[in-house]
Amino acid sequence: MIAEIALAILWLAAALAVLQLGLGSYALTTRGAEFLRAVRPIAVVQGLLVAVAFALLIVLFLRTDLSVKLVAANSHSLKPLIYKIAGAWGNHEGSMLLWVTVMGLAGGFVALLERRLNERTMVATLAGQAFVSLGFYAFMLFSSNPFERLNPAPVEGNGLNPLLQDPGLAFHPPTLYIGYVGLSIAFSFAVGALITRDVGPAFARAMRPWVMGAWIFLTLGITAGSWWAYYELGWGGWWFWDPVENASLMPWLAATALLHSVSVLATRGALKAWTVMLAVVAFSMSMVGTFLVRSGILTSVHAFAVDPERGSFILTLLAIYIGGALALFGLRASTVTEGAKFHLFSREGSLVMNNVLLVGVLGIVLMGTLYPLVTEAFGTKVSVGPPYFNPVSAIFVFPMLVIMAAGPLMRWRQDNGRKLTNLLAVPALVAAATLALVVVFGGDIGVLPLLGLVFAAGLAVASVLPLWKRNLRRTPAHIWGMVIAHLGIAVALAGMASESAFNTEKLVASEIGQSHTVGPWTIELQGVRPIAGANWTALEARLVARYGDSNVQTVLNPQARMFASPPTATSEAALLTRWNGQLYAVLGEEGDDGRWQLRLWWKPFVPLIWYGGLLVGLGGVLSLVGRTARDLRRKGEPELEPASEPAAPKPAAGGQEALA
Amino acid sequence: MKHWAIWLPLALFGLLFAVFASGLIAPGDRTIASQMIGKPLPDFDLPQAVPDRPALAKADFTGGKPKLLNVFASWCVPCIAEAPVLAELAKAGVEIDGVAIRDRTADVQQFLARNGNPYTRIGRDDVSKIQFDLGSSGVPETFVINGKGIITYQHIGEIRADQVPMILQKLKEAQ
Amino acid sequence: MIRALILFLSLTLAVPVAAQDSLPPAPYAYRQLEDPAKEKAAQDLMMTLRCLTCQSQSIADSDAPMAGDMRNQVRERIARGEDPEAIRAWLIERYGDWVSYEPRVTTMTWPLFAAPVVLLLLAAVIVRKRFTRARAQGGKG
Numbered sequence: 001m002i003a004e005i006a007l008a009i010l011w012l013a014a015a016l017a018v019l020q021l022g023l024g025s026y027a028l029t030t031r032g033a034e035f036l037r038a039v040r041p042i043a044v045v046q047g048l049l050v051a052v053a054f055a056l057l058i059v060l061f062l063r064t065d066l067s068v069k070l071v072a073a074n075s076h077s078l079k080p081l082i083y084k085i086a087g088a089w090g091n092h093e094g095s096m097l098l099w100v101t102v103m104g105l106a107g108g109f110v111a112l113l114e115r116r117l118n119e120r121t122m123v124a125t126l127a128g129q130a131f132v133s134l135g136f137y138a139f140m141l142f143s144s145n146p147f148e149r150l151n152p153a154p155v156e157g158n159g160l161n162p163l164l165q166d167p168g169l170a171f172h173p174p175t176l177y178i179g180y181v182g183l184s185i186a187f188s189f190a191v192g193a194l195i196t197r198d199v200g201p202a203f204a205r206a207m208r209p210w211v212m213g214a215w216i217f218l219t220l221g222i223t224a225g226s227w228w229a230y231y232e233l234g235w236g237g238w239w240f241w242d243p244v245e246n247a248s249l250m251p252w253l254a255a256t257a258l259l260h261s262v263s264v265l266a267t268r269g270a271l272k273a274w275t276v277m278l279a280v281v282a283f284s285m286s287m288v289g290t291f292l293v294r295s296g297i298l299t300s301v302h303a304f305a306v307d308p309e310r311g312s313f314i315l316t317l318l319a320i321y322i323g324g325a326l327a328l329f330g331l332r333a334s335t336v337t338e339g340a341k342f343h344l345f346s347r348e349g350s351l352v353m354n355n356v357l358l359v360g361v362l363g364i365v366l367m368g369t370l371y372p373l374v375t376e377a378f379g380t381k382v383s384v385g386p387p388y389f390n391p392v393s394a395i396f397v398f399p400m401l402v403i404m405a406a407g408p409l410m411r412w413r414q415d416n417g418r419k420l421t422n423l424l425a426v427p428a429l430v431a432a433a434t435l436a437l438v439v440v441f442g443g444d445i446g447v448l449p450l451l452g453l454v455f456a457a458g459l460a461v462a463s464v465l466p467l468w469k470r471n472l473r474r475t476p477a478h479i480w481g482m483v484i485a486h487l488g489i490a491v492a493l494a495g496m497a498s499e500s501a502f503n504t505e506k507l508v509a510s511e512i513g514q515s516h517t518v519g520p521w522t523i524e525l526q527g528v529r530p531i532a533g534a535n536w537t538a539l540e541a542r543l544v545a546r547y548g549d550s551n552v553q554t555v556l557n558p559q560a561r562m563f564a565s566p567p568t569a570t571s572e573a574a575l576l577t578r579w580n581g582q583l584y585a586v587l588g589e590e591g592d593d594g595r596w597q598l599r600l601w602w603k604p605f606v607p608l609i610w611y612g613g614l615l616v617g618l619g620g621v622l623s624l625v626g627r628t629a630r631d632l633r634r635k636g637e638p639e640l641e642p643a644s645e646p647a648a649p650k651p652a653a654g655g656q657e658a659l660a
Numbered sequence: 661m662k663h664w665a666i667w668l669p670l671a672l673f674g675l676l677f678a679v680f681a682s683g684l685i686a687p688g689d690r691t692i693a694s695q696m697i698g699k700p701l702p703d704f705d706l707p708q709a710v711p712d713r714p715a716l717a718k719a720d721f722t723g724g725k726p727k728l729l730n731v732f733a734s735w736c737v738p739c740i741a742e743a744p745v746l747a748e749l750a751k752a753g754v755e756i757d758g759v760a761i762r763d764r765t766a767d768v769q770q771f772l773a774r775n776g777n778p779y780t781r782i783g784r785d786d787v788s789k790i791q792f793d794l795g796s797s798g799v800p801e802t803f804v805i806n807g808k809g810i811i812t813y814q815h816i817g818e819i820r821a822d823q824v825p826m827i828l829q830k831l832k833e834a835q
Numbered sequence: 836m837i838r839a840l841i842l843f844l845s846l847t848l849a850v851p852v853a854a855q856d857s858l859p860p861a862p863y864a865y866r867q868l869e870d871p872a873k874e875k876a877a878q879d880l881m882m883t884l885r886c887l888t889c890q891s892q893s894i895a896d897s898d899a900p901m902a903g904d905m906r907n908q909v910r911e912r913i914a915r916g917e918d919p920e921a922i923r924a925w926l927i928e929r930y931g932d933w934v935s936y937e938p939r940v941t942t943m944t945w946p947l948f949a950a951p952v953v954l955l956l957l958a959a960v961i962v963r964k965r966f967t968r969a970r971a972q973g974g975k976g
Contacts, residue, residue, distance in 0.1 A: 235895070236896075295680075297680065300891050315677070356958040380932065382943060385883070386882070386883075395951050507866060588865060696929055788904035
């Protein structure tokens with residue numbers, strides 16, 4: 001019964017989306033203007049209905065209703081509760097439903113909460129959102145129905161694979177989804193503003209919180225994915241430039257550029273073309289990502305439902321939406337050519353350079369990811385991986401880090417550089433000192449890790465400089481957000497560089513009682529014993545680790561696990577985290593001579609990679625909260641911020657302007 | 661912004677679309693073909709895999725008669741499907757030499773007892789060395805070697821019954 | 836999606852126990868070379884060679900038997916004194932460019948190397964045009 005109700009609600013939501021599109025488009029004409037007011041409520045109800053449908057899907061999974069095909073294929077009555085819920089979106093149909101739910105909810109919330117925007121632009125946005133949703137509704141309702149019944153219902157479900165019952169694996173996909181699909185509203189805003197020729201600060205202010213929210217989720221989702229790969233795959237790798245990983249990185253790059261642009265447009269009235277273009281590109285990259293992942297055209301460790309038919313449908317949607325939006329952009333070019341003027345050497349200028357470099361990285365990643373496909377069409381197979389992506393992206397990233405350091409310290413419109421050079425002397429000195437230290441004491445490390453450490457040090461200092469001479473308690477939250485986010489980038493970079501530079505590995509065939517050293521650690525294999533868990537048996541090693549000369553001993557228990565159904569073997573690494581790095585231990589096979597394979601790594605400062613990612617996300621949250629609170633306080637008309645804003649009762653002595 | 665730059669993103673998307681469409685229409689195959697076709701067999705000298713068949717070395721292929729070199733293993737499921745087809749080829753007078761990859765003698769004997777033994781010689785390779793030398797990337801694979809020891813054809817995957825004429829043709833061409 | 840996800844997991848972190856050979860790994864599959872400099876050279880090379888039986892991994896981080904055999908080959912050859920690039924060339928001679936992640940500049944791959952240069956030039960052109968035009972329109976651009 002529930003499945004039928006849910007399906008009916010879904011159809012109703014789809015019908016409302018049609019109405020939203022039709023009535024919205026009509027309302028934009030002169031004759032239909034009286035219907036402008038009707039569109040918002042339709043969007044709100046549509047969002048509500050599709051959310052109910054998704055909630056009902058979760059209910060079906062919770063009750064393990066095996067008469068529903070999706071539940072029978074992906075769930076099991078013995079699954080722990082949390083994984084039953086996660087099973088709802090851990091499949092093609094469920095994830096498509098999540099896609100339209102996020103789109104519907106985003107549209108609904110925008111309709112409910114956004115009051116500052118010109119009504120026609122709002123309606124055009126909602127119509128755009130409905131237009132994009134409809135493609136995915138159609139995809140779902142006509143070829144991937146999540147509520148299809150199975151008759152007769154099986155006795156038990158299929159989805160008890162223990163490998164999938166991992167918290168990281170359960171929650172990494174929806175976090176990413178909310179990020180990707182949240183960018184759809186930015187896309188719709190851009191399309192709406194182009195249609196009504198209303199690209200200006202008001203539009204940017206409306207769009208900004210949504211972009212920020214989606215970006216935060218994307219940042220956290222990618223960070224979580226990297227962490228999961230690190231501890232689960234057993235070799236300590238955290239980024240492989242795998243096509244599916246790249247598919248999640250590309251929207252993030254575009255969203256980061258968009259984030260910066262939209263703030264400038266909101267407060268300074270500049271970067272109109274960039275903002276609109278990036279809004280279109282960001283969601284386009286989300287759609288491209290979903291195409292790459294579901295069509296099977298690229299070889300990847302992550303390859304999901306490989307189905308060329310689904311791929312063709314999505315490709316058609318891509319052509320309609322991306323092609324349409326870009327064509328609209330071209331046709332309405334005049335809407336985006338005037339804007340506030342500024343010099344290259346100014347904060348706006350540095351943001352333009354930032355955008356350019358981010359788009360550069362995006363271009364490289366896209367090209368590198370698709371290149372094997374192109375060459376295969378010509379008969380040769382090539383592989384593009386870290387040896388290409390690392391140095392080539394560094395070409396764009398290192399200059400961008402310099403801009404990240406200098407930009408927040410520059411004035412709007414035009415900066416004369418004097419104050420800037422004084423301020424930047426400190427980070428420059430720190431960077432030089434780091435260079436000297438690493439060269440002298442660091443040993444033989446590669447160029448890229450060395451540059452990474454140097455730039456990370458400089459950037460870490462530079463990112464807190466905007467707080468210099470400010471009253472810290474009265475500094476707006478969004479300034480703190482910027483500082484923390486940039487600091488997070490520096491921290492993550494330090495972790496990445498340090499891991500590349502100072503990682504030590506030891507592979508040994510160890511006897512029981514034998515000790516080994518890796519880095520500053522001494523590790524003794526005391527024994528290997530069999531052990532059993534809920535649905536697995538394992539061989540667990542007892543390793544006792546001592547750091548340097550210390551007498552403190554810590555026990556590590558890496559396991560080699562065997563699951564019964566289906567018979568699979570996994571390796572559970574044991575990690576020991578210290579302030580200056582992580583010890584990573586993996587138990588391998590027993591050799592014919594009774595010696596055990598052990599893989600040991602000492603990875604200095606590697607957790608910084610994910611702490612950095614979390615900091616970046618935190619910076620985003622602070623910024624979002626700060627701006628939303630500010631906007632709620634100033635409920636009046638949006639105004640352009642002047643070139644210099646009195647920041648606080650103790651204004652910055654050097655006339656630093658806030659990104660107000 | 662200059663007018664041409666405005667249309668650049670749309671043009672780039674067009675290119676992207678073409679790449680995607682070509683990927684869907686003509687999907688590439690996932691197999692990795694050997695680049696050693698037309699090149700001489702590398703030197704190798706493998707020990708015996710089972711007591712009742714001689715060991716295998718490069719010299720066995722330079723005698724003037726084209727042969728098949730079949731790379732297989734007892735733990736390889738498609739090899740079981742291939743065994744009757746190889747038997748048929750052997751009956752047709754084709755000389756087949758085999759290499760057992762990562763296999764214990766007992767396991768190979770059991771496999772041959774169960775599925776038949778079409779091989780004239782069988783070498784054992786415990787570290788996939790011959791596979792790397794040949795440019796082979798999995799089991800089963802079959803190579804046509806001409807009388808002078810030059811690799812003329814690589815067949816990836818098991819040989820199906822309907823492909824027997826094709827294999828015979830390749831052997832004839834290798835004369 | 837779940838089925839393919841299981842496939843991914845079983846190829847990378849789990850090993851389906853059924854179709855698996857029973858021989859132990861090759862001698863140098865999981866054993867480092869004694870000379871640290873040689874081991875580092877081997878490790879650097881292995882990070883850039885692609886595993887033949889995996890979906891998309893280097894041989895340095897795969898548990899597949901064939902990846903182990905490849906590591907064995909690499910280490911043995913480096914121990915014998917072969918140059919890493921010679922080993923790479925030997926593999927490329929047999930499997931084509933696919934087996935190496937280190938891209939060479941060939942008639943097929945030159946766009947990969949031209950792309951960053953072109954992108955930087957394009958960026959410079961766009962930025963310059965925008966700011967020169969702005970300046971031509973008078974004063975504070």
